[in-house]
Amino acid sequence: MVNWKYDLFLYFMGNLVNLFFREVVPRGSWRVPQTGPVLFVAAPHANQFVDAILLQRTLRLDANRRVSLLIAQKSVHGFIGWGSRQVGSVPVGRAQDAAKPAQGLIYLPDPINDPTLIRGVGTKFGQGEGEPQGMLFLPPGKKTSGESVHIDQVLSPEEIRIKRPFKTQLALQQLTGRDDIDEEGRFTNKSINGPAPGYQGTKFKLAPHTDQTKVYEAVFARLRNGGCVGIFPEGGSHDRSELLPLKAGVAIMALGALAEAPDCGLKIVPVGMNYFHPHKFRSRAVIEFGAPFEIPRHLVDMYRNNQRREAIGQVLDTVYQALSSVTVSAPDYDTLMMIQAARRLYNPTGKKLPLPVVVELNRRLALGYERYKNDERITSLSKSVKEYNSQLRYLNLRDHQVQYATMSIWKVIVLFIYRSIKLLILFLCTVPGLLLFSPVFVATKIISRQKAKAALASSTVKIRGRDVMATWKILVACGLAPTLYHFYSIIVVWRAWYDRLWGYLPEWMPLILVYFATWVAWMVISIAALRFGEVGMDIFKSLRPLVLCLVPASDFNIHKLKQRRAELSAQVTDLINTLGPEMFPDFEKTRLVPDVSKVETGGTQAASSTEARARRDSDQSSAGADAESPPPLSRRSTTQSSRLLPRNDSFSNIGRVGIFSTRPPSRSRSRSNSSGGGFGSSGFHISGFTTLDSKEGFNEASRKIREAMKDRRKKSDKVKMEAEGQKMAVSLKSLVSSVLGAVPGGGGLASSIITGPASGTGPAPMEALFARTRPEADGDECLRDCESCSVKYPRGFKVDEDDVLYGHVKGWSTHVLVGTGKADWVRDVADEKGSVMEAIDKAGGVTNGRLMLSASNLPTPHDTTDYSEPTTVLLLPAFALVHNVHPRNVPQLIADVVNRAPTTSSPLTPWQSLIPSTIPSPPDASSSSSSSLPPLTLESCPHSAVILMCSQRTRDARCGQSAPLLRKELERHLRPLGLYRDLHDERPGGVGIYFISHVGGHKYSANVMVYRRPNAFGKDDEPLPEGVDEAVAAKGEDDDDGDNGGEKKKKAEGEVKEKGDVGAAQCIWLARVRPEDCENLVRYTVLKGKVVKPERQLRGGFDRRKGLMSW
Template structure:
């Protein structure tokens, strides 16, 4: 969808003054719709062996419905399957959105029959333009584009149109909007080109790094003699008619379907969703708030989607509605926030009906484990197979770092490789258990049967073989073409099924016509060697041959399908007859039995930890437990509700805990497939269900979106206070043992000094040389044995309820009790620094004394446990002791981090922190050296009167989306949480004196501080704008160093951590990207070097007071309000009152698996999970403490 599709003009609601509905722009004729689907649907049925609908009863029978389907893995075939399933199972007709470029030929004719709405895209309307273009000054003026022989404004190009660069072998061409036409050979674009390929095309220069930065700044223009590159131009695309058609159809009670990923792909995970689906839903409700629009997620699940005679499952999720307050936001010009929240909800809903794996190899392991987890050998229905795949993916993502899972995955991969070596399928291994006589008899019987089927199939095979050959060749060619023009496809298989069907639709009738014409000619010539009587007309012969050949084709298809299955079964039988191969296949069968037992045992062990009602209902008997004579579940893995369910008893009142609606890891299920009736779909369980069990949902709890209302019990198996005391005692003993072990094994090792450390760290180390240290600790096992196996517990992602639209003014409820701050560092932790660090500090103290700096100052400061509250498993749950188990990203191999130094106190004191928006992720070594920049002006300005200023460049967007330092930019002042817009280098002195000097600092009390709402321009005649101040919309910000020039580890770690932070925040509705100004969320930004990159990754977190309503109680301020209540605009618009950030937390050695708990506890609650290992310092203004 084009960029204009999301603009206000395009998506504006129609006037509600006229009650008469407008005529539909793309009408649907019911009989044409049904006839087309019947015809094409039969052809699709020939391609697929089985298409199974699941949950079609959830589709509303009346009223408007918006269907969102994913993953879009089969181009046009997805649309036919979805529409046919809706018509046959739910009796609803749905219009789908289709790309304008596809509305041609047979596809265009078919789309009109089913009332599809064409969506124009700028790239589809692009045409080659005259002349060539280049960048005359890519460094100082990157938005100016100059042409050679071009005709801008003279029939080519228009304002708000688009410019496209040529595509390369593996990358689609860059595109940009045209903002101004200066002349026939000169235009200005809205944003600069940033990719390396685009800049090489426009400049002809090779001195460009992979981030799009010129390494030779002295050369301002293109390469000498460069004549530019060819390009394409596209007109402005108006999507108003598209939205009007969708609004009209939905307001009239119709159904609309959309694939929100924006295009087809063959990846194993969902692509980011486009905003069009949210605009359609919100726009419809804005036009008619009482229309009752519902959104239904649809999962398109395939087994080898590109192969002939494959299988598919179409799963419909629970319908949901858009909250009214989001519609009000949409109507009140707060569309970005409303659209973002709707997209988050849709994404979570789609996760509940799809199977997503991080990569193809993982998906293969999951599917192999699913086949092994079937002790009875009973064939499972396709919906059960899909559900089992989904649950196994959830378990794998959560426990993939568990030693049991990693070893089992390696064993399953080895088993799959042995199957490939013998060219066998998993289900064929069972032949090894047959005796030799039975194998011989079965081999002879199937050979005879195969011969008979081959004879029956041969006529159709001969007639239809050209079609098979043509479909295979053409589909592969189209896949290569699609892959070359896409950046999201892996092998281009998403277009293969479509082209196989299209080729067959066109080529098969042509073959039938040729065959019929040849036979008719033979009848005319000699009456087909005399077999056709003279009185039979030639037309009768011609038309009679068509159904005859179609019948032969269908018969051959059915005979051939059975014959192929029999042919595949002959190889394992033949291997059983061969002595050497017989031994191998018998060994493989034994190995399969072992793996099946291991998979079943792991699932039965870890299943109850993920699902409380794992034992409540079983469908397939657990043979392994039956053989061992155990009639009950092991006590180590049984839940109390399992015992109750076995007797038919269920608690009437569920626990009063709440959970978030859906997460990437939890994949909440629709209501009818909630965890409370998991056994009814044959997942993870093998015990027969009780027929007397009630299907009522009245006893369920939760209530989050898609959760289905399943009962939730406490997130621990400790049933009494004595149990907690015992666990605490064992944890202390384990930690003490671990401390002794670390002391014994720790030796002095050489390490290179960090030559890029700032000079101020010398003084910081001298200042803190005599302070006690708190090294990191390991996580004890529940048994208290440090070296023993880990015992995992069921844990909740968040023991809280978060509202995605809440802000600090309206905090959501919190169900867990408050946590008290630890008063002192535990005495059982070691209290000294490693020898290497002590030597380094002593040497620097000596150097400081020689140079006249004196010895380190022995001052008193709070310990790490006194500075910030530390998580406590008794209060916060056992999840605070475990890293994220479903983290799918890791640092690259060879990523080295210094692990021995004690971090606490290794920071320079700072009063204010100023972030300068540059739109870049890497900078020169010292950002103050950027000539003509705001950073340079700040470094040369007078020192702030209220303490040390920490200066950081940031990737925050600039007002003009340019990295030109001479243009005004945006600043973020912390801890004041103030955004300063339109900041020019000449405005810096006034900003220092009138804003920074008056702003709250890290040591100032937590009370509102009035700041000016704007600053006058220092030179209006030069076009320098006034500086405006606004409160930052975020409740918290996460800052990560990405300064590659200083250390490559920062550039490696920052994107990985950002991805993981985003994955944790998005399901909560708290994620904010660089252009997202919705209030109440968490902003994530890259910053320049902050020091100590050998402790990568460095993460700084600034939080408002009680940012998300989950903090411990904060003392009241002098005026009787807290920080969360004084965060808005001031009166009369002349000034803004803000208390700013209450906490600034500086962490290091942050790993991707730490991100879950950092969000859960540090960002949302202000607690630190691993202060002994990760905390470098910070401040807490609410309690008046800091680390210096």
């Protein structure tokens, strides 16, 4: 494998896959080991070669690992063979590929007493057909795959003995012709020993023995060298809804590698390939990585000591269980559709669910159905859900489109006309590409169907052959689209040569330039046609439910369907809440969708609760299997007009089309985005344009511009003089503080010298506030930058290195982080129209000190970025998450939460003793009851520490550049410690990394603030203050002591929950942080609360344990 060839091939193929899929979401990629040998086992293998590209590309981009996949020998030819060699694939010969129909028929002469003896009629075993170690294949059933088995001995031309008996009902029926066999493969009438009277036998296939020695040697060599190998252990692609039996090869590879090199540290990582209609164009996929595991040493010893069958069986069982934890399996397609329908109905909060959560819900519901499928409540509810699905199919509707039944007739009419106009314009934009490249669309559909039929005919496991359709659609498009580009370009070049394109083409332009320019133009037109067509199709599908609402004959049907949906949603939710705790002991702790009844006020009646749940479900339900909600990490911008459309359709993509966009697709750096610079802003008034139709008008405008520029220069000079004076005063203050800092009370004396007498203790000296790293205690590495750091700031990234930093930040009492789901905002976040930031800025009323307000990329509960839904706020230093915050209840947030919460100067006391966990929303006379807000709910932030970095590009481009680079480097050092937590990681403890808005001091970029709990990771040198239980410190520790550590952690978490959360003990504010500082920042600042370079980087902070602050 050549690395640059590997990366280049994946780059081009990955772009093609991105065109085919609407979105591909990785989940759990942080679990992939960064070093050492790894064996990836992926299932289900539902998309032939596309599975391989998605897996390799996801691992390369999200885990920085290159993997060699095993590929069938029969596929190593043509373009597929060339591409497999570029990515280092290992070809494997499979018995089913060499299987051929054999002569004669076979049956079981004595299935009860001698089930391994096979007798043939007209067969030629050992005479060119059939050999020891070969394979025997039985025909597939209607909805089940055919069984296969190895041949042990050839007894005669008409008799063979197989290595194990057949055990499935289908196989025994094929070999005996009897109908007295139950589902477990047992004969109910054992008085009959042979086959059914007159039964001749069944057809079969035979395959010769395949030597896999070279394959195993190649795999062992890659694993010994610390590489990665990937395998689809089902043995081949299929389109079934459940996992196929795993082949023994994956266990042999793992055990064989460990037998040769026991200390290589091989880990096995299960990978779930979860698709929503994998064969369809612009569908979605979730690639989920499970927890890595190792094979126990005793199994390796068994494999060495000729107990291979037992060792291989146990490894296969472990791999199967691991794959079951990352895949969704159902016994048949109808059951899978019923489970997905139940998942759409189970959404009591009415909020949109991220795609990974959708997959996890499907998996848990499938597990619950498998366990309780015989329960009378489950069977009754399943029947009702299937009937609801049938009604949807009858009306040709999707589940999320039932919400149109709640609209008034006039709203439906306006929306229908509005969308029809959009559809017409999009159709006109799509027509050129549709006409030019219709051969590609037609050819991909026809050829993929032909290949599916051929694959189905040659397979014993496929149902409809859909697993090959996506591959052939992409391959045909790869070959035919460039051919059409070339053909059309040749026509244009010929016309340019003939008459210079009817005289419009300049004579100086060479024909070769015309050729390449038209080639690029065809590509742009085809991609534009795809995007316009996709959005247009979504709009077209949304018109039918609007028409049904307008037709009187169907109006009753859709409204009746809406009522039925509300009833089913309540039934599904109640049943899950009843059976969930029985199946999952930690159901309430690990539930994916919160129960609204837990946060409602005590006076709410059950009837109103059910009605509210039904209303939310009908107004905003999750999408179907073919239209899922987008992932939280790849958020989309929604325009005002798109809020009128269903959340689960992709109409917000219209915002990226120039003719429909209501705002620029990318944020401009123009001053118009700043305060007062744009329409609707809260700055100075902007009057309309005037006509300048005379010379005097132009002269007058020029005079006013010159006067304004002159005034601006005067103001700028004044600001510079004030800044210089402040800088001199601050430098003198820092000098005196550093001189008197070592003397007890010197901090207050220094402050008095510069600013006069002050109340309180004044700013704390640098050495007294935070401990600094010392080589004699922390080792020599504490003062060295990371040598392995490969991330660098861009050229021209300038930072002010002259100013003294410490002690110059303005003090704050409470820090409020508002979740917005994005990493950049307008220049002043208080100017974000309709946001919580704007409401907090206007509300005022903070009584417990200065409030620091920051917008952040904390995810919003509804995954929106337009401030239309309530959001979540992180309150620091309390480490409290406040949910359901909306501009309308901001005064209540300030009065009942912010003013009561612990501050930077308060002692370490639990915030639960100061603030109730649920605060009912006050009645809003200006709003109807249907739009009343849910109560404010508070819970402890699960993180042990939080790292905040300014990412506001609109204030300073350096912050937009430095924040993503620092985050990448911090993640690299936190992952091996098991401490990194992404935006949706539910595990307690660890370190959360979030982007925030402007905090001041952009010229010292990058600014990093670290909030830490008391003894967050058990490594602080400072003792805990009196009254703070050790359980608070244990809350963030990641114990690696096996079961004892886990029990200790659970006990500590229980104590924390009982005694309360004291929040952050420290905030360390650093500046001038570079990527090479990140290793020591994690090792000493995050884990131990120490500062590595205080003179150069420390700006300030507080320590509530010591009662000290830098201001």
